[in-house]
Structures are given as structure tokens and as C-alpha cells.
Amino acid sequence: MMTTADSFRVSAEAYDRFMGRYSRPLALALIDFAGIEAGARTLDVGCGPGALTAALAERFGETRVVGADPSEPFVEACRSRMPAVEAVVAPAEDLPFDDGSFDATLSQLVVNFMNDPAAGVREMRRVTRAGGVVASCVWDYAGEMTLLRIFWQAAHDVDPERAAVADEARWKHWGDEGQLARLWRDAGLSEVRCESLTVSARYVDYEDLWSPLQAGVGPAGAFCKSLDELGRAALRDALRNHLGVADGPFELQALAWAVAGTVGA
Ligand SMILES: C[S@@+](CC[C@H](N)C(=O)[O-])C[C@H]1O[C@@H](n2cnc3c(N)ncnc32)[C@H](O)[C@@H]1O
Numbered sequence: 001m002m003t004t005a006d007s008f009r010v011s012a013e014a015y016d017r018f019m020g021r022y023s024r025p026l027a028l029a030l031i032d033f034a035g036i037e038a039g040a041r042t043l044d045v046g047c048g049p050g051a052l053t054a055a056l057a058e059r060f061g062e063t064r065v066v067g068a069d070p071s072e073p074f075v076e077a078c079r080s081r082m083p084a085v086e087a088v089v090a091p092a093e094d095l096p097f098d099d100g101s102f103d104a105t106l107s108q109l110v111v112n113f114m115n116d117p118a119a120g121v122r123e124m125r126r127v128t129r130a131g132g133v134v135a136s137c138v139w140d141y142a143g144e145m146t147l148l149r150i151f152w153q154a155a156h157d158v159d160p161e162r163a164a165v166a167d168e169a170r171w172k173h174w175g176d177e178g179q180l181a182r183l184w185r186d187a188g189l190s191e192v193r194c195e196s197l198t199v200s201a202r203y204v205d206y207e208d209l210w211s212p213l214q215a216g217v218g219p220a221g222a223f224c225k226s227l228d229e230l231g232r233a234a235l236r237d238a239l240r241n242h243l244g245v246a247d248g249p250f251e252l253q254a255l256a257w258a259v260a261g262t263v264g265a
Pocket residue numbers: 005008019020023045046047048049050051052068069070071074090091092093107108109110113114115116120218
């Protein structure tokens with residue numbers, strides 16, 4: 001049985017085609033929301049193949065950003081894509097950095113995948129200097145993250161029992177502003193604020209959306225990959241019906257809840 005961690009030990013290209021197309025515009029929105037000052041040294045926790053890392057590098061300089069992720073292939077992709085960026089294999093809950101090493105610590109679409117989110121956010125706070133910012137965002141799984149909400153509706157049609165267990169909107173927390181704000185305050189962060197960030201992704205056709213799902217990326221991809229041939233064909237049709245897309249290009253919107261807080265003295 002594939003674990004969530006396994007579902008992120010995949011190629012960077014497969015990730016990019018599935019979720020990366022949303023990560024890039026979301027990264028720009030998260031950086032603006034976090035309000036990071038020019039010249040900041042930043043850490044990207046759960047960097048994946050590096051969408052937010054790259055956006056931070058472009059804004060603040062490649063030598064001013066560090067990426068950390070437990071997935072070896074993703075860290076390797078960051079290193080080869082951005083040779084001047086330091087990228088380390090590490091989980092949020094055990095960051096290999098001294099206290100106060102960064103001006104800002106960010107994570108994008110990661111808090112809900114941490115084994116221990118409270119410990120992960122405490123670590124993000126520990127490695128950030130006093131007065132620095134800790135910010136994250138998580139998809140609005142049950143609401144306006146169109147691709148994943150509709151994927152799980154289709155999955156429930158095809159295999160209700162297994163979909164009920166795997167559906168990210170049911171087993172993942174932190175997908176709303178109240179929960180995120182509480183997590184941030186409990187980690188000792190102050191001046192906590194939340195905002196919704198909306199981005200969109202373009203698909204050239206339905207195949208462009210469907211084919212990366214079969215690579216097994218993330219919980220949705222893992223569910224798709226676990227089905228037999230008949231089940232996958234049924235999911236393919238059900239997802240297309242739920243999306244209501246015809247032949248040709250289309251665009252989907254996605255909303256994430258963002259949270260930011262300041263490290264006290
Ligand atoms: C949905 S991806 C987000 C990747 C990237 N931040 C982005 O925006 O595209 C989730 C990432 O969280 C990472 N992850 C899973 N468990 C983690 C943990 N305990 N600490 C840090 N990252 C974790 C995965 O390896 C994966 O790269």
C-alpha cells in the first residue's frame with residue numbers, strides 16, 4: 001500500500017504537470033501576502049521540486065534561499081534546477097538549522113502533509129529570527145480547489161468505500177482559515193493574519209489533466225494508480241463528466257487559505 005510520503009517520491013516532471021502548474025502562481029501570491037522585506041534570507045519548507053523556491057530565488061537571490069523537503073527526488077530536482085540554491089532532505093518537524101537562521105520561513109501546500117503540524121510550525125518559528133515572518137498556505141480542499149474537490153467526487157462514484165478513506169477533504173485538516181490561525185497562535189506566533197489566495201491553471205485538453213494523475217502524485221494520484229484498469233477507465237470518465245469539459249482547452253480555479261505570523265522577541 002502506497003503511503004503519502006511515497007506519493008511524493010516521484011519525478012519532478014510528473015509533479016509539475018499535476019500540481020506544479022498551480023504552485024508557480026500560488027508562490028507569487030504567497031510571497032506578496034507574507035510581506036517579506038528586500039534582501040531577506042528565506043527558507044522554503046516542503047519545497048517539492050521548487051516552485052516557491054524558484055520564486056523566492058528570483059525575488060531575493062539564489063544564495064538567499066534554502067529549500068528543505070523529505071522527498072529525495074524533489075530535493076535533487078531543486079539542486080539541478082537551481083544549482084546556487086541550498087536544498088536539504090529534511091522534514092519540517094526536524095529542520096537542520098540553527099535558531100533564528102532566516103528572516104522568513106514559508107511553506108506552500110505542506111502543513112496538511114506534515115506528520116506533526118504543531119511540531120512542524122514550531123520548528124518553522126524556531127529557525128526564524130525575532131521579528132521575522134512564518135507563512136504558509138493550504139488548499140481549500142472541501143471548497144474552491146476545483147481540481148481536487150471534483151477529483152474526489154468522481155472517486156466517490158467509482159469506489160465510495162476507498163474514496164471515503166482517501167479523500168483529502170476528509171482526512172486532512174488545516175484547510176480553512178480558523179484552523180490555520182489557531183495552529184499559528186499555538187506555535188507562539190503573533191500578529192497572525194489569514195487571507196484567501198486564488199490562482200488558476202490552464203489545460204490544453206482533458207488528457208493534459210488526466211495523464212499526470214496516473215503517475216501517482218499525491219493522495220489523488222495514489223488513489224488513481226491503485227485502481228485496476230477498469231476502475232481507472234471509470235474514474236477517467238466520471239472525472240470528465242463532473243468537470244463538464246468538452247474537447248479543447250479549459251481553465252480551473254483554485255483557492256488556498258494563507259496564514260502568516262510574526263516571531264516575537
Ligand atoms: C503538495 S507538495 C507541495 C510542494 C511545493 N511546496 C509546491 O508548492 O509545489 C507537498 C510537499 O510536502 C512534502 N512533505 C511531506 N511531508 C512533509 C514534512 N513532514 N515536512 C516537510 N515537507 C513534507 C512532500 O514531500 C511534498 O514535496
